[in-house]
Amino acid sequence: xxxxxxxxxxxxxxxxxxxxxxxxxxxxxxxxxxxxxxxxxxxxxxxxxxxxxxxxxxxxxxxxxxxxxxxxxxxxxxxxxxxxxxxxxxxxxxxxxxxxxxxxxxxxxxxxxxxxxxxxxxxxxxxxxxxxxxxxxxxxxxxxxxxxxxxxxxxxxxxxxxxxxxxxxxxxxxxxxxxxxxxxxxxxxxxxxxxxxxxxxxxxxxxxxxxxxxxxxxxxxxxxxxxxxxxxxxxxxxxxxxxxxxxxxxxxxxxxxxxxxxxxxxxxxxxxxxxxxxxxxxxxxxxxxxxxxxxxxxxxxxxxxxxxxxxxxxxxxxxxxxxxxxxxxxxxxxxxxxxxxxxxxxxxxxxxxxxxxxxxxxxxxxxxxxxxxxxxxxxxxxxxxxxxxxxxxxxxxxxxxxxxxxxxxxxxxxxxxxxxxxxxxxxxxxxxxxxxxx
Numbered sequence: 001x002x003x004x005x006x007x008x009x010x011x012x013x014x015x016x017x018x019x020x021x022x023x024x025x026x027x028x029x030x031x032x033x034x035x036x037x038x039x040x041x042x043x044x045x046x047x048x049x050x051x052x053x054x055x056x057x058x059x060x061x062x063x064x065x066x067x068x069x070x071x072x073x074x075x076x077x078x079x080x081x082x083x084x085x086x087x088x089x090x091x092x093x094x095x096x097x098x099x100x101x102x103x104x105x106x107x108x109x110x111x112x113x114x115x116x117x118x119x120x121x122x123x124x125x126x127x128x129x130x131x132x133x134x135x136x137x138x139x140x141x142x143x144x145x146x147x148x149x150x151x152x153x154x155x156x157x158x159x160x161x162x163x164x165x166x167x168x169x170x171x172x173x174x175x176x177x178x179x180x181x182x183x184x185x186x187x188x189x190x191x192x193x194x195x196x197x198x199x200x201x202x203x204x205x206x207x208x209x210x211x212x213x214x215x216x217x218x219x220x221x222x223x224x225x226x227x228x229x230x231x232x233x234x235x236x237x238x239x240x241x242x243x244x245x246x247x248x249x250x251x252x253x254x255x256x257x258x259x260x261x262x263x264x265x266x267x268x269x270x271x272x273x274x275x276x277x278x279x280x281x282x283x284x285x286x287x288x289x290x291x292x293x294x295x296x297x298x299x300x301x302x303x304x305x306x307x308x309x310x311x312x313x314x315x316x317x318x319x320x321x322x323x324x325x326x327x328x329x330x331x332x333x334x335x336x337x338x339x340x341x342x343x344x345x346x347x348x349x350x351x352x353x354x355x356x357x358x359x360x361x362x363x364x365x366x367x368x369x370x371x372x373x374x375x376x377x378x379x380x381x382x383x384x385x386x387x388x389x390x391x392x393x394x395x396x397x398x399x400x401x402x403x404x405x406x407x408x409x410x411x412x413x414x415x416x417x418x419x420x421x422x423x424x425x426x427x428x429x430x431x432x433x434x435x436x437x438x
């Protein structure tokens with residue numbers, strides 16, 4: 001895919017580009033800059049320090065989502081006259097296909113993966129990218145000189161959405177909205193506003209397909225006085241079962257919410273509903289999303305490590321007809337912890353607490369009469385859950401918090417949970433001859 005830089009940025013690529021933040025985003029930008037014939041230097045806390053002096057050496061700065069708009073390094077760059085782009089914005093300047101954006105407090109990764117699967121099922125050339133571990137910059141670089149994809153299905157976080165300037169999606173799907181990321185955003189309205197920036201840019205896309213928002217998003221849009229003219233509001237909550245989805249991951253909530261939003265967009269685009277349902281029947285949800293791990297001594301263990309906010313935990317608990325033993329805790333992200341625990345009262349059999357937040361969670365559990373135990377490790381939590389869960393019951397890892405206090409990421413947390421369950425199963429078989437069904 002031949003790429004020509006827009007005029008307003010072409011000259012700036014002749015000098016070395018500053019990349020703020022390494023990791024997936026920074027590496028992707030560096031790869032793209034090299035593919036464009038430029039050079040780049042990465043600045044981050046573990047490497048080169050960005051200063052007022054180094055800022056003057058660059059005309060162009062591209063920053064990772066971890067850098068808020070008011071970060072001191074970005075202020076230095078702007079004061080030095082550099083043009084600053086978020087990674088997603090920068091990559092979009094060089095993409096020649098369509099962009100379908102997906103955001104939401106929960107469900108966005110599954111929606112991205114399902115849309116990608118559905119498009120491929122009807123013969124479209126499509127890539128999933130963005131906030132899923134495969135940056136848009138890396139995708140654009142990988143497509144240079146190769147087969148051009150006609151659609152990029154791009155997951156967009158609030159961190160990415162809040163600084164968008166040039167990114168224009170043909171259409172955007174916003175699954176739901178609930179309290180999250182208040183360690184970054186100074187309040188619920190600021191968090192909503194960051195995501196709304198994506199909607200605002202979508203609605204100004206020439207010949208765009210519009211924006212599709214779920215029920216909870218509409219409620220907050222009304223509360224925060226956002227214009228809904230031209231935005232398609234989809235009833236995604238408390239909808240009746242669809243017999244055509246029986247046997248699929250979308251048969252029940254919370255996944256049914258994601259399907260209803262995709263269905264509305266798919267219909268508006270004039271695509272085959274029959275093809276969409278066929279894609280739903282062959283779609284498999286990704287790991288660490290309310291996935292059954294094993295049955296040990298009559299108790300079933302579930303890995304929902306990707307649940308990193310309160311809304312996700314409550315949605316997972318709603319999947320079971322009876323109260324479960326649930327493992328929660330991790331690195332705090334802000335939000336009303338007391339309110340979260342109060343909502344769990346009566347919905348859980350016992351709460352096992354882990355991570356940095358375990359003592360604060362224990363305080364609120366005691367205040368609201370929620371049975372609880374604090375554990376120092378995830379292995380200890382699994383063992384304690386096994387002692388508490390009755391035969392026929394469920395043990396659910398659905399942390400509600402970030403993983404970075406004890407683990408590399410949510411995948412690592414989920415993998416360690418599964419390892420602990422498998423070890424528990426092996427010990428049960430060896431010690432008592434109890435059956436374990438994996």
